[in-house]
Amino acid sequence: MKRVKIFLLLFTLCCALTACGTKPADDVPPPDDETSAVDIEWFNTEFFNVGSGVCMTNMLLSSYYDTAADIDLYELFYNGPTGIQEEVTEAEQTAIGPVAFEHYPIKTQRTEMDAFLQEYLGVALDETNKKNLDQFIYLEEYDAYYLLHGDTNFQRCTVTSLEQNEDGTIALTYEKESGEKGIVTLKGSKGSYQFVSNKEA
Missing domain, CATH: 3.10.450 (Nuclear Transport Factor 2; Chain: A,)
Structure with a gap:
């Protein structure tokens, strides 16, 4: 009988010690910065x-600007308006000049540029300072801007x-x-x- 009592006492003591080393999950506070x-x-x-x-949201980090109107359009649309190269016709390449046959032009239509700026910056193209827009080749007959390069930023x-x-x-x-x-x-x-x-x- 004594052995049974001793066993029960030890078992109870072990359970108590084990409980002291744990904490209910509900009581564990989440990280402050969760x-x-x-x-x-x-x-x-x-x-x-x-x-x-x-x-393209990464491309909005390609230049520093204090206001949306100050964004560098050359850096922003360096890879086009979607990041996927658009088709450029032979007529467009001819209008750009011989260099367009050496480096396939990266095309950004004015309407695409305008739509992107309004969606992500809240300004239209004409409301920006048009920073470095003159780095593009503009073809009025296609109302589009073109860049000629073979790399990416x-x-x-x-x-x-x-x-x-x-x-x-x-x-x-x-x-x-x-x-x-x-x-x-x-x-x-x-x-x-x-x-x-x-x-x-």
Whole structure:
């Protein structure tokens, strides 16, 4: 009988000691930055760096600008308006000149440029300062802009921090593949975001 009592006592003691070393899952507080971490992951995978090719939201980080109107259009549309090369007719190549047969032109229609700017920056082409727009070849008969090059300025990025501003905008600190760092400010628009500014960090 004593052996049974001793066994029960030891069993109870072991259970008590084990319980002291654990904590119910419901009582474990989540990390202080759990929400920010989730948001950062969304921006890194669902807003930037989407797909295996050129992601156009990344292209909005290709230059620094204090306001949407100051964005560098040459850097922004260096790879075209979608990141996918559009077909250019032989007539267009002829109008551009012999060099167009050496480097296949990258085409951006004015309407595409205008639509992209309004969607992601909230400004029309004519409302921008048209920074470096003169770097394009413009053909009036096609109402389109062309660039001639064989490389890309596209870079993936990693958002490292997120800050909510009092005015409702959010500031994302990021780093590009080249090591270049910046702070981009976004505002909510129609279920997504528009770019307000992009400044050097």
